[in-house]
Amino acid sequence: MRKISKNLQEAIGRVSTDSTMLELCSLAPQRAVDEMRLDMSPAEFEQLLAFVRILRSGSITVQSSLATVLRSADRTVQR
Amino acid sequence: MPDVALISLRFGRLRGSMPPIGPLSLVATLKRAGISCSLTDTQLDPEMNQFAIEELTGWILGTEAPVLAFSVFNDSIPLLVATLNSIGPKLSDRRIFVGGPGVVGIAERLMETVPCIGCVIVGEGETAFPRAIIDPKTASALPGVFTRDASGTIIGSGRTAREDLDKLPLIDWSQCAGKSYSVVPWSTMRGCPFACQFCEIIAFMGRTVKVSAIPRAIEDLERAIDALGYRSVAILDDTFTLNKRRVLELCDELSRRNLNISFEVFSRADTLDTEMMTALAEAGCCRVFFGIDGGDDEVLKRVSKGLTIECAERTMMEAAHFFDVTASFIWGYPFESLEAFERMLLLAKRLKKHEGSFPIWPQLHLLSPSAGTPLFDQFKETLSLESDAETLPLGSRLSTQSFRPSFSKILAVIADDVLLSAPFYRYGTPMFKTKSCAVDEFNRSLDQEIGNRIIHELERMELYA
Numbered sequence: 001m002r003k004i005s006k007n008l009q010e011a012i013g014r015v016s017t018d019s020t021m022l023e024l025c026s027l028a029p030q031r032a033v034d035e036m037r038l039d040m041s042p043a044e045f046e047q048l049l050a051f052v053r054i055l056r057s058g059s060i061t062v063q064s065s066l067a068t069v070l071r072s073a074d075r076t077v078q079r
Numbered sequence: 080m081p082d083v084a085l086i087s088l089r090f091g092r093l094r095g096s097m098p099p100i101g102p103l104s105l106v107a108t109l110k111r112a113g114i115s116c117s118l119t120d121t122q123l124d125p126e127m128n129q130f131a132i133e134e135l136t137g138w139i140l141g142t143e144a145p146v147l148a149f150s151v152f153n154d155s156i157p158l159l160v161a162t163l164n165s166i167g168p169k170l171s172d173r174r175i176f177v178g179g180p181g182v183v184g185i186a187e188r189l190m191e192t193v194p195c196i197g198c199v200i201v202g203e204g205e206t207a208f209p210r211a212i213i214d215p216k217t218a219s220a221l222p223g224v225f226t227r228d229a230s231g232t233i234i235g236s237g238r239t240a241r242e243d244l245d246k247l248p249l250i251d252w253s254q255c256a257g258k259s260y261s262v263v264p265w266s267t268m269r270g271c272p273f274a275c276q277f278c279e280i281i282a283f284m285g286r287t288v289k290v291s292a293i294p295r296a297i298e299d300l301e302r303a304i305d306a307l308g309y310r311s312v313a314i315l316d317d318t319f320t321l322n323k324r325r326v327l328e329l330c331d332e333l334s335r336r337n338l339n340i341s342f343e344v345f346s347r348a349d350t351l352d353t354e355m356m357t358a359l360a361e362a363g364c365c366r367v368f369f370g371i372d373g374g375d376d377e378v379l380k381r382v383s384k385g386l387t388i389e390c391a392e393r394t395m396m397e398a399a400h401f402f403d404v405t406a407s408f409i410w411g412y413p414f415e416s417l418e419a420f421e422r423m424l425l426l427a428k429r430l431k432k433h434e435g436s437f438p439i440w441p442q443l444h445l446l447s448p449s450a451g452t453p454l455f456d457q458f459k460e461t462l463s464l465e466s467d468a469e470t471l472p473l474g475s476r477l478s479t480q481s482f483r484p485s486f487s488k489i490l491a492v493i494a495d496d497v498l499l500s501a502p503f504y505r506y507g508t509p510m511f512k513t514k515s516c517a518v519d520e521f522n523r524s525l526d527q528e529i530g531n532r533i534i535h536e537l538e539r540m541e542l543y544a
Contacts, residue, residue, distance in 0.1 A: 006527050013526030035479050
């Protein structure tokens with residue numbers, strides 16, 4: 001299994017659960033990384049963008065196991 | 080051309096996975112009253128958000144319906160205010176209605192601020208809304224219906240009378256088929272008997288719980304599944320597990336009908352026992368959301384939660400043997416000491432580390448101010464707007480929205496009126512900066528775990544090479 005840095009894991013977790021971050025990654029990726037306060041290498045940055053493309057395509061939302069993970073982590077829930 | 084164009088103003092990517100059940104129920108009652116209605120769900124448009132004045136303007140001016148109605152949550156109020164006030168003169172020949180959970184506590188102020196709004200309905204709208212369209216004069220005497228009299232003075236008070244759920248028409252789910260939804264919303268009851276001081280549901284519905292008869296609730300679910308074609312269900316009842324006998328009967332019926340669904344519910348830790356957990360898991364429950372709302376008994380007492388941490392922790396640990404658990408905490412109360420906050424954080428960490436059959440996912444939410452709540456009335460003087468404070472969680476930092484074209488116009492509305500924009504503010508709380516940094520650190524570790532799971536799942540599905 002490929003080794004993925006903590007930074008990239010965190011970035012992917014964050015864009016998955018925060019719609020503003022997802023939009024920022026699409027519009028101005030470097031700013032999104034700045035907002036997330038992540039120190040990423042160019043390679044990690046490219047990997048993050050590849051993930052954002054998958055997320056924007058909507059292909060992961062149909063997978064129930066992932067959808068459960070995402071809903072569990074959804075920060076938009078406010079009581 | 081429909082008689083009514085109803086726009087459901089909701090935001091947040093994940094909530095967009097399910098059709099808006101409240102507006103759909105309104106469409107059904109309008110139809111029964113002989114009123115045709117189109118429904119627009121803003122969540123289906125990826126370009127829509129709380130700052131999208133141009134997009135909302137396009138939708139409003141794109142319909143010629145003589146009645147425009149908006150179902151809102153409180154975080155969409157600044158967008159509605161800015162948009163309607165920018166195009167008000169163009170809407171002089173329309174009747175404009177606003178309702179939904181977001182108007183609680185702000186009806187009069189909203190009408191004062193937005194002159195083109197003719198009516199605000201506070202509370203359930205199935206009876207009041209059609210009547211206000213057909214017969215505005217008698218409707219204006221109903222509780223919860225805010226209108227203007229002949230002199231332009233705003234009149235109205237309270238909230239609408241509670242609905243009998245079994246007398247409402249069933250929702251026509253076919254209008255949602257073929258759209259990008261993936262979860263079936265299911266409502267079997269409305270209301271909550273508890274009196275948590277941060278929650279607006281009492282002002283919205285009072286403390287009486289109204290339930291659907293089980294055969295009717297099941298019929299509604301079956302119709303939804305047949306029309307939509309997916310079997311992931313979110314039960315939206317505020318406290319689904321309130322009545323043990325009813326939960327067991329419902330689970331029994333779900334199992335008997337072999338609907339092959341997976342579903343998730345909201346619960347309270349003191350309303351769920353082993354027998355219910357077993358029945359829920361057998362019926363297909365895959366996740367339970369617990370609103371714990373504090374990590375310290377004194378804090379829970381101050382907000383009238385009526386729950387102890389010991390009970391909450393014990394129930395969640397047991398629930399994690401049956402299904403995924405979401406443990407939702409609120410931090411940032413005006414009376415929350417740093418010690419109380421740290422006890423909450425320790426509990427969240429304990430829960431996250433818990434190794435049951437299923438994971439426990441803690442969520443730490445900064446207290447969101449809501450008009451119409453006891454907490455808002457008592458502590459509104461402490462509210463502040465910090466658009467770019469580094470210590471705010473990302474979701475609360477207005478500055479992260481500044482790339483949006485209409486940001487400055489929405490920010491002006493927010494800065495101008497705290498009552499209409501309450502969720503964009505935060506209460507004063509002791510040691511805010513220290514707490515915020517701790518939450519940020521906790522969320523980073525959670526993000527790493529979530530990101531790791533997602534990557535592995537994508538690799539397994541060969542979507543991420």
